[in-house]
Amino acid sequence: MIVVGGEALIDLVATESVAPPALPDRASRLGGGPYNVAIALARLGSPVSMLSRISTDDFGEALVHGLRESGVDTGLLQRGPEPTTLAVASPGPDGSARYSFSVQGTADRLVVDPGPLPPQVSAVSLGTLSMVLEPGASAYESLLRRESARGVFVALDPNVRAELIDDADAYRARFERWLPHLGLLKVSEEDACWLAAGAEPVAEAVQRWAGMGPSAVVLTRGADGLSVVRPDGTRFDVECQRSAVVDTIGAGDTVQAALLHWLHHNDALGHSAVRAMPAAAWREALAYAATAAALTCSRPGAQPPTADELPSPTLEAGALHSAHGPSASRA
Template structure:
């Protein structure tokens, strides 16, 4: 089972061009980076449980219903009367979205450490607002450290929302303290620019992070595709998969879920197994994730694909080691 920890929120997405002073029509959509990852994993066929604190208001009820409808286990959810976090999203001409957040006193900020995860948990995925907004951020950080020490494979997509980070340098130092505990770091090129040291080129920053603990760092490069960098400095690149882009909401979350599903399917949810993946296997994994993200971009809001919309994640390519070539779902 893969546990996804973090916020569940409501995206208020403009359905028409946003031009001041007109007030655009907005659609309410279920969202939040970790929430999207959990939904995507379930749609792909992974056993997944969501850990978060979700409101008992109408938005919260809809969020919980969405998890259950997709097949996400909700046993780890905490509930509370506080309001649901809102994210106001305004897609631009290229499909990218600008966000503003309403987070004061919301339910997901008040999550408490659940103690050790169930023994069947093989991986923990974290990221986005949940790693920034206190007091919940400290609870998620404790979970990250403890579960890593217990041998759980930890994946992180920081998905930086800079406008919510009061002390950028403190957050960057905190981010680097997480790295030794990670099996997989997924980071967008934009976030890598923000997280890098002053004047440090992105390529150098990513290689430095890869040397600090993660078994692999995956860099998402928008229309340029995906790259993986391993601790020895090796790099594998794949191009993006073309689609009619409606918006990019949830694309990075889909990449994170697809990579975790691919690793699980190929019995590689383990830092040593990830570190041993050859270039051919990484090309297969990155292509699978890029294909999934392209499908998400072709739809409004975060609507990740199902397993039957994608090729099999099972490895069968010539030259791939036998231990990564079997279909292990």
Template sequence: MIIVAGEALVDLVPAPSSADGQLADLQPRLGGGPYNVAVAAGRLGAPVGFLSRVSTDLFGDALVDRLRMSTVDVGLVQRGPEPTTLAVVGLDDDGSARYSFYVAGTADRLVADPGPLPAEVAAVSFGTLSLVLEPGASVYERMLRRESDRGTLTVLDPNVRVGLIPDPVAYRARFAAWLPHVGLLKLSLDDARWLAELPEDAPEDAVRAVLLDWLAAGPAAVVLTRGGAGLLALTSAGALVEAPPVPVSVVDTIGAGDTVQGALLAWLHSQDALSRSAVAGLDEEQWRAALGFAGAAAALTCSRAGAEPPYLAELAASRPV
């Protein structure tokens, strides 16, 4: 079984702008990086559970109901009276998303440590706000180290939200300290540049050099999302595998990277490869298949509004035989 640990929240997404130029209405969409990962993995056929603290408000009820409808186990979901985190989303002309967060006193940052996870848990995924906002961040960091020490495959997507990081130097140091405990690292090109303190327009070759340094610190593989340039994987065995982008008419990019993470987890499960040694042993052909599966799933998410990862049947129907 796979466990995805982290926040669940509500994105307030702008409706299409009115013809007279007035501000668009904001429409609620259920989301949050780890939440989207769990939904994507569940819809793509993986046995997955979600671990978080979710509000007992109406938004929280809707979040839990959607997990169940996406075949995600909610046995490790904690409930509390605190409000649901809100994220106000702005869309650029190319559909890429910008976020403003309302996080004071919200439920997801007050998660309690569940202790060691059940023996049947083969992989745990972490990331996004849950590794920034205290006191929950320390709980998830403790879980990351503990599960790594127990031999569980740990998967990390930092999914950096710069506006919520008060001390970038300290956060980068924490990220470096996580790497020896991470089996699979997935991140975006923008995140990699920020974490490595590279310029926003730093060439990809410079980023790849940093990824090699991070690989040497612990992960068996690093997967890099590059927007319209597709996906790339670097492995501790020295392989470099690229997957071209899947052509798509982009509505927005909300949840695209999360879908990649969930799809990678689902693909690894389908190949009985949910262990650090199995990830390290994947050959280039297998990585091309994994990246192709994840890229196709993310493209479908980009083709519709909000974070709506595809179901396995939808993905199968969209891919050439």
């Protein structure tokens, strides 16, 4: 079982392009980075449970229905009367989205640490607003440290929303304190640039983070593809999969889910297995995630693909233990 912890919210997405001061019509879509990851994992066929606090308002009821409809276990959900977080998403000309948030007193930020997770949990995925907004951020950090200490594979996608971070330097320091507890760090090039704060090139920052604890760091580079950097500094790259981009909402979340699903499907969801993965296996995993993300980008909102829309993630027997490929490069 993979547990995804973090916010579930409503994206208010513009359905038309208008010139200011006119206001566009907006559609309400189920969203939130962790919510999207959970939905994507379920659609791909991984056993997944969502840990969050979700409102009992109409938006919250729709969010819970969406989880159950996709096959996400809701046994770890907490409910409350507080309002649902809202995110106003405005896609740009290239399909990328700009966000503003309504988060004051909302349900998801009041989540409490549930205590030790069930023994069948093999991995935890965290990230986005839930690792910023208190008091929930401290609850998730407590869970991160405790579950990692008992051998659970922890994956983090910071998915930085800088406008909600009051003290950037404090957050950057906190982020680096998480690294020794991670199995997988997935970070976008844009987020890596913000986290590095200009103190070092992104490639050097990613390599440094890879040496601070994670079994692997995956860097998403938009149209330039995906890369993985291992603790020894070796780096493997794949190109992105081309598609007609409607918008990029949920693309990074789909990458996170697809990587975790691929690892789970191939019995590699653990520190030693991830550290030992050879070049060929990593390229298969990254290509699988890139294909899944391209499908998400080809339709409006966060609509991750199902398993039957993707090639099989199954590797040939022994492929995870083959020798490293000759084309490994230094990051």
